[in-house]
Amino acid sequence: MQPFYITTPIYYVNAKPHLGHAYTTIVADSMARFHRSLGQETYFLTGTDEHGDKIAEAAEKAGQSPQEYADTISGLFSGMWPGLQITNDDFIRTTQERHKKVVQEVLQKVYDKGDIYFGEYGGYYCKGCECFLTEKDLVDGLCPDHKVAPTYIAEKNYFFRMSKYREALLKHIEENPDFIRPERYRKEVVSLLESGELEDLCISRPKSRLTWGIELPFDSDYVCYVWFDALINYVSALEYPEGKKYKKYWPAAQHLVAKDILKPHAIFWPTMLMSAEIPLYNHLNVHGYWLIKDTKMSKSLGNVVAPLDMVDKYGLDTFRYFLLREMRFGNDASFSEEGLVARRNADLANDLGNLFSRSLSMVHKYFDGVVPAPKKLTVDAELKALAENAFTNFTELFGRVCFAQALEALWELVRGLNKYIDSSAPWVLFKEKDMERLAEVMYSLLECLHKVAVCLQPVMPDAASTMLEQLGVKDIGTIAEETSTWGRLVPGAGLAKASNLFPRIDLPKEEDAKQAEEAAQPIKKKQAASKDDGLIEFTDFQKLDLRVGTVVSCDPHPDADRLLLVQIDLGEEKTRQVVAGLAEFFSPDDLKGKQVVLVANLKPRKLRGHMSQGMILAVKTEGGMQLLTSTAPVVNGSKVS
Numbered sequence: 001m002q003p004f005y006i007t008t009p010i011y012y013v014n015a016k017p018h019l020g021h022a023y024t025t026i027v028a029d030s031m032a033r034f035h036r037s038l039g040q041e042t043y044f045l046t047g048t049d050e051h052g053d054k055i056a057e058a059a060e061k062a063g064q065s066p067q068e069y070a071d072t073i074s075g076l077f078s079g080m081w082p083g084l085q086i087t088n089d090d091f092i093r094t095t096q097e098r099h100k101k102v103v104q105e106v107l108q109k110v111y112d113k114g115d116i117y118f119g120e121y122g123g124y125y126c127k128g129c130e131c132f133l134t135e136k137d138l139v140d141g142l143c144p145d146h147k148v149a150p151t152y153i154a155e156k157n158y159f160f161r162m163s164k165y166r167e168a169l170l171k172h173i174e175e176n177p178d179f180i181r182p183e184r185y186r187k188e189v190v191s192l193l194e195s196g197e198l199e200d201l202c203i204s205r206p207k208s209r210l211t212w213g214i215e216l217p218f219d220s221d222y223v224c225y226v227w228f229d230a231l232i233n234y235v236s237a238l239e240y241p242e243g244k245k246y247k248k249y250w251p252a253a254q255h256l257v258a259k260d261i262l263k264p265h266a267i268f269w270p271t272m273l274m275s276a277e278i279p280l281y282n283h284l285n286v287h288g289y290w291l292i293k294d295t296k297m298s299k300s301l302g303n304v305v306a307p308l309d310m311v312d313k314y315g316l317d318t319f320r321y322f323l324l325r326e327m328r329f330g331n332d333a334s335f336s337e338e339g340l341v342a343r344r345n346a347d348l349a350n351d352l353g354n355l356f357s358r359s360l361s362m363v364h365k366y367f368d369g370v371v372p373a374p375k376k377l378t379v380d381a382e383l384k385a386l387a388e389n390a391f392t393n394f395t396e397l398f399g400r401v402c403f404a405q406a407l408e409a410l411w412e413l414v415r416g417l418n419k420y421i422d423s424s425a426p427w428v429l430f431k432e433k434d435m436e437r438l439a440e441v442m443y444s445l446l447e448c449l450h451k452v453a454v455c456l457q458p459v460m461p462d463a464a465s466t467m468l469e470q471l472g473v474k475d476i477g478t479i480a481e482e483t484s485t486w487g488r489l490v491p492g493a494g495l496a497k498a499s500n501l502f503p504r505i506d507l508p509k510e511e512d513a514k515q516a517e518e519a520a521q522p523i524k525k526k527q528a529a530s531k532d533d534g535l536i537e538f539t540d541f542q543k544l545d546l547r548v549g550t551v552v553s554c555d556p557h558p559d560a561d562r563l564l565l566v567q568i569d570l571g572e573e574k575t576r577q578v579v580a581g582l583a584e585f586f587s588p589d590d591l592k593g594k595q596v597v598l599v600a601n602l603k604p605r606k607l608r609g610h611m612s613q614g615m616i617l618a619v620k621t622e623g624g625m626q627l628l629t630s631t632a633p634v635v636n637g638s639k640v641s
């Protein structure tokens with residue numbers, strides 16, 4: 001089986017780690033865990049990028065030497081990873097000797113080949129980008145990313161003949177369509193290369209201007225440009241050129257970066273590799289940016305999210321699940337605690353947690369808490385087909401870095417299992433004393449849950465282990481083994497008495513909390529007056545405007561799997577839109593044409609970006625949902641009294 005090698009960018013040590021760094025590293029960790037669990041030998045590298053103008057400047061501001069400064073911030077990164085359960089095999093720092101040595105070897109090799117030349121260059125230098133910008137790059141004379149005017153610098157420097165490799169790189173990308181993924185970033189790189197504007201790369205800085213870097217082996221008056229230095233970490237950590245790790249893992253390399261550093265990874269790095277005659281990496285996986293309510297995270301806006309604060313508040317499993325589930329890999333995504341809580345409650349508490357705890361309690365009720373032994377250690381055919389489909393999709397999509405879609409595929413099974421309980425009605429089988437069939441049903445359920453837990457290990461390591469423990473599983477196989485063989489769950493194993501994996505959590509928004517407080521005041525007073533007996537006056541009931549209406553159309557909510565956008569005819573001039581949490585129980589077609597009862601005078605409010613004008617009444621049953629309706633059709637808008 002082919003080994004697997006995954007890298008994160010090495011992070012600059014000029015600022016504390018935040019949500020963005022945590023995301024990339026958690027994704028890399030989930031990939032590493034996933035590939036290990038497929039049985040592949042895996043190597044996972046992360047680290048810090050410590051040279052260059054940015055760091056020298058930040059250190060000066062902090063009144064420290066660059067090395068002292070780098071030591072402190074690098075420590076913040078390496079110190080954060082255990083709190084996110086990152087299982088990296090190595091942590092490289094570009095100030096380590098093992099790295100500097102390889103950078104000099106590569107520089108010498110490229111120089112000896114004639115791909116580095118000395119020349120004079122004048123250009124606009126942006127310290128934030130650590131590179132020269134062309135006039136075309138500037139917007140109103142400013143660097144578009146850092147919003148500062150770059151300094152015009154003319155000096156003699158060393159240049160790497162990057163342009164020489166333009167065609168070879170284009171050809172490689174054409175022949176390997178997955179080299180850069182997703183597609184949109186491949187296209188971006190292709191059009192950049194096709195535009196013919198690829199210049200040679202200035203790879204040195206004169207020591208007169210910057211000393212904080214790796215000295216060029218062929219000219220001690222210069223240090224190496226920070227990107228040329230940094231990219232080499234991906235092979236220096238493997239002890240290029242002779243190291244065993246290099247020989248084993250390099251051919252399987254996959255890099256993980258965000259779109260901000262696409263060009264260095266998609267153009268500088270492969271052309272450097274070509275020149276140094278090192279085979280190219282396998283895949284460059286490029287993700288989008290986390291925005292905070294649609295704005296960039298920035299210190300000055302004070303909206304920087306500290307990962308460990310989120311972990312303290314919501315738990316690591318929920319945080320990791322949310323990051324992988326919420327961002328469609330490649331696109332930007334919006335981070336909010338409201339969004340995180342909504343996912344926790346919908347996907348984890350309602351769908352998975354409830355399913356799991358219901359299943360355990362049924363086994364306790366019907367089989368004294370041990371895994372029952374059906375005649376055949378298999379799963380009902382229809383459920384088996386659903387599960388196999390879910391596992392194939394999950395594995396395939398996860399392997400192609402489509403994490404959100406992979407989890408969606410797995411949740412088809414989770415929801416399917418909830419439906420399976422309803423349709424096979426174990427409580428009826430128990431009542432009818434059909435213990436043989438009941439054993440089949442419960443075994444099917446537990447075996448599928450066991451496999452779901454195995455698939456979830458890369459994403460939610462703790463919760464998945466707890467699930468497996470609570471299912472009495474001792475021998476945990478790889479994802480490949482567990483999802484391809486049925487009957488792995490051992491009958492007779494004792495299950496945990498109860499499970500409360502993901503209790504629902506509430507996030508009162510500041511203004512909601514205020515409103516709730518205000519609203520609670522009179523109620524409290526009234527409750528005190530009525531001796532807290534929980535009864536309401538008839539006039540309180542009269543405040544409710546309950547009406548019957550017909551669903552005229554219904555669509556899935558574009559951003560929330562559990563919600564439906566339901567248009568209801570209430571006999572008013574315009575139909576009403578209600579955002580209802582019914583998607584789990586009804587398809588849009590199920591609802592169309594049905595008469596429902598609506599709380600018609602509920603204050604309108606936006607739910608996940610869509611206005612909701614009322615609430616549909618329904619009854620939750622064991623694993624299902626029944627709508628309240630009238631026993632005979634009535635005129636739309638009829639009042640319930």
Ligand code: MSP
Nearest residue numbers: 009010011012020021024049230231257258289290
């Ligand atoms: N030192 C370079 C990388 C050299 S790799 C040879 C660098 N460092 S960085 O500290 O700026 O890290 C950039 C990376 O951090 C992004 O590519 C991404 O992985 C992560 N993120 C930083 N902010 C982010 C978001 N807002 N959203 C998602 N990830 C982002 O560039």
